[in-house]
Amino acid sequence: MIFYYLKYILIFSVLIFLNKTFIWIFSISEYNITPDFVIVAVVYIGIDKGKIIGMVTGFFAGIIMDLLVGSFLGLSALSYCIAGFLAGYFSNIETKKFLYKHYFLMVVFICSVVANFLYYIIYFQGFSLIFLDIIIKYVLPTSAYTTLLSSIYVIVTYKKKINLPA
Amino acid sequence: MKKIGNLISEFKEYLILIFLVIISLILIFSNDNTQIRFFRAIAISSFGTVQSGLSAIPNVFDLQTENKILRETNIRLANEVSELKESRLQNQRLLKLLNFKEKSNLDVISAKIVHKTLIQTRNTLTLDVGESDNVKVGMPVITDAGLVGRIISASLNYSICQIIYNKDLKVSVKTRRSRVDGILNYEGPGVISVSNVPKSADVVVGDLFITSEYSNNFPAGIPVGIVTESGNLDNLFKKVIIEPAVNFRDVEEVFILKKIPDKERETIEKIYLSGN
Numbered sequence: 001m002i003f004y005y006l007k008y009i010l011i012f013s014v015l016i017f018l019n020k021t022f023i024w025i026f027s028i029s030e031y032n033i034t035p036d037f038v039i040v041a042v043v044y045i046g047i048d049k050g051k052i053i054g055m056v057t058g059f060f061a062g063i064i065m066d067l068l069v070g071s072f073l074g075l076s077a078l079s080y081c082i083a084g085f086l087a088g089y090f091s092n093i094e095t096k097k098f099l100y101k102h103y104f105l106m107v108v109f110i111c112s113v114v115a116n117f118l119y120y121i122i123y124f125q126g127f128s129l130i131f132l133d134i135i136i137k138y139v140l141p142t143s144a145y146t147t148l149l150s151s152i153y154v155i156v157t158y159k160k161k162i163n164l165p166a
Numbered sequence: 167m168k169k170i171g172n173l174i175s176e177f178k179e180y181l182i183l184i185f186l187v188i189i190s191l192i193l194i195f196s197n198d199n200t201q202i203r204f205f206r207a208i209a210i211s212s213f214g215t216v217q218s219g220l221s222a223i224p225n226v227f228d229l230q231t232e233n234k235i236l237r238e239t240n241i242r243l244a245n246e247v248s249e250l251k252e253s254r255l256q257n258q259r260l261l262k263l264l265n266f267k268e269k270s271n272l273d274v275i276s277a278k279i280v281h282k283t284l285i286q287t288r289n290t291l292t293l294d295v296g297e298s299d300n301v302k303v304g305m306p307v308i309t310d311a312g313l314v315g316r317i318i319s320a321s322l323n324y325s326i327c328q329i330i331y332n333k334d335l336k337v338s339v340k341t342r343r344s345r346v347d348g349i350l351n352y353e354g355p356g357v358i359s360v361s362n363v364p365k366s367a368d369v370v371v372g373d374l375f376i377t378s379e380y381s382n383n384f385p386a387g388i389p390v391g392i393v394t395e396s397g398n399l400d401n402l403f404k405k406v407i408i409e410p411a412v413n414f415r416d417v418e419e420v421f422i423l424k425k426i427p428d429k430e431r432e433t434i435e436k437i438y439l440s441g442n
Binding site for chain 1: 183
């Protein structure tokens with residue numbers, strides 16, 4: 001049981017570390033687009049374990065991200081928590097198949113759009129950016145790029161067979 | 167009672183969601199809280215240790231190029247130092263003649279950048295020096311090229327520098343040539359502007375903005391940036407866009423000036439402003 005949780009803690013630690021330290025490798029800095037690996041993991045947990053585990057995981061992963069990034073504490077926690085909750089809606093026996101198919105990308109995109117929307121709307125308070133600018137320049141590109149990179153996971157696990165109860 | 171229990175059980179997912187959302191909002195609205203700053207300092211300090219080790223990795227590949235650039239810079243700086251020494255002596259003589267008090271020299275702390283963010287809207291640098299090196303919140307950060315920002319948080323061995331690519335940093339500036347005043351603002355993705363510049367002011371492309379004497383946070387005369395665009399914003403003010411003097415993409419070392427804002431001046435200005 002301890003190893004079961006340790007596995008997830010380790011995965012999240014690696015992803016947060018990757019997101020914080022080596023994000024420049026994956027960033028398209030000319031357009032301020034950075035992928036978010038943590039949200040992909042939060043969505044995965046949400047689909048696999050349900051709404052409660054999804055949002056609690058998202059909340060704590062967000063808190064750690066906020067502490068390390070030095071921006072608003074609580075902002076990533078809020079957006080990841082909502083993403084985990086949303087992903088939980090796709091959590092049932094049938095939809096767990098999503099985890100290994102391209103539908104997973106659709107769920108990542110939906111959750112990413114909602115989470116990034118919340119994040120950037122609060123983050124850009126006080127800026128002269130208009131609502132449409134935030135959507136077009138930040139929310140959609142970041143979500144699309146995150147979804148694109150999460151396809152790596154889908155490709156890797158494409159042939160993985162899952163044993164689901166009848 | 168049983169009904170309430172059933173109701174809670176039925177809606178527990180939503181109740182947990184509401185609870186977590188409220189906690190997040192409380193945290194967002196209490197970002198300046200001392201305890202939160204303390205936890206953040208601990209997190210940054212621990213993570214900074216790891217990043218400090220990793221920051222050496224890319225340098226291995228660039229060492230040869232870096233050495234060449236450093237040698238060239240060293241020669242150029244040696245010449246400049248020689249010229250500045252001469253100018254200082256001349257300046258001292260003139261100041262004595264005018265019976266002015268000589269401004270005291272500011273000590274500096276050199277620091278290595280262990281992490282930086284440049285593509286956010288509140289960008290910062292993590293430096294490998296902290297309170298144990300006498301770094302204090304409010305100290306200005308510069309390079310040989312110009313203004314970088316100021317220290318906003320410091321743990322024992324690390325500190326966070328808020329750079330000019332940060333919405334929260336406002337700096338009083340003026341043009342070196344025509345002495346026109348303005349306020350430096352970060353407009354978002356890569357754009358730095360100078361606001362409050364009257365339409366009639368003499369500001370042209372190529373003018374250098376430096377820190378002004380009006381600023382309590384930065385010493386006057388530090389280069390900030392060069393005007394790249396100067397047009398009309400509205401009927402009253404100009405739209406002035408500048409290119410920072412410091413190349414933030416390449417910078418690896420900075421200097422922290424051992425100068426903290428004058429508390430007496432800060433207090434009297436705060437009292438006056440709150441009275442109005």
